[in-house]
Amino acid sequence: MRFLRENSLSLFFLVIFLATLVAQAFVGHADFNHQQLAHQGDPISLSHYVASSAFSVDVMENWQSEYLQFTLFIFATVWFVQRGSPESKKVDESGTESDADQKVGRHADERSPRWARVGGLRTILYSNSLVTVMTAIWLLSWLAQSITGRIVYNADQFDHHLAALTWTQYILTPDFWNRTLQNWQSEFLAVGSMAVLAIYLRQRGSPESKPVGAAHSDTALEG
């Protein structure tokens, strides 16, 4: 019970992630078979659909945009600030901050991770590890989107008696960029609008919000 209570946020999102992924598989399968019948094709099984690029591309195009969103947010908030937003640092704290502020090297304490204490390359790597890993996941899922997207695109090409595209040709198509940009713009809007709305609006008890009674001009306060 203690484990559940102390990890409820991660567990909650894990459960709803899996539930929505399964739901997407079912409705995606139904939609795929609807399109098959409309094009005089035969329906495929759910297991065939889930293992296909048709399902993978829809999953990957959303994954890559989510990881890009968080990567950019982590990276941009190092230098960019928003006065009054709980998502921002204080206006005069822009930048990577001092070693003392970040508790690295000789400023580390006994509870600091070892790579924060040792200095040198390992501390530089550890200091940027979150953005590095998030960027790697973003690029890998974007690559997966391009590979699976090309397969789906070429299946449609063959259905219309057209020739197939290579991967390098596919990543220059409007199809690839339409799948990509339609996700990016929505992610950027959501993050930007939350940073601004949180200046004036509150959610009592949420660390994403300032305390209900905090002034609109208060920056970097969490409720």
Next chain:
Amino acid sequence: VIADAPGHDGGMRWRALVIVVGAAALSGCGQSGKQDEVRTVTGRFYAAVQANDGSLACAQLSEPTLKQLEQDEKATCSKAVASLGLSPSPIVHVDVFLTNAKVDLGNGASAFLEQTATGWKISALGCRPTQGDPKEQPMGCAVQS
């Protein structure tokens, strides 16, 4: 703040990514099997045409393509397929994407196939680029649905 959130379950997301990348890799595992089936069906069709076995040749066609052929030639499929004058040619390349495939023959013509409930079937035959880029302009086919 929201930026803290991804760090807490980073390991979990890595595992999830590995699972999905693995699934994507597995989804490609059946590719060579599909190519073999597509190659077999196409080869069987041309062998049947050469052997004047119209019914076996027609069994390799998709239902809409078979009906369209009969309608165009105003004959049963078995007779119509012999009248097309299709010459056998070696298969030089096979591409399979999802439920669609294209087979390129040595004589420059291509055949398109689709995966049906009863296996891979030929949906278009004797296809050649018309004008312009074949990635943009549909090929012209001797038989199609």
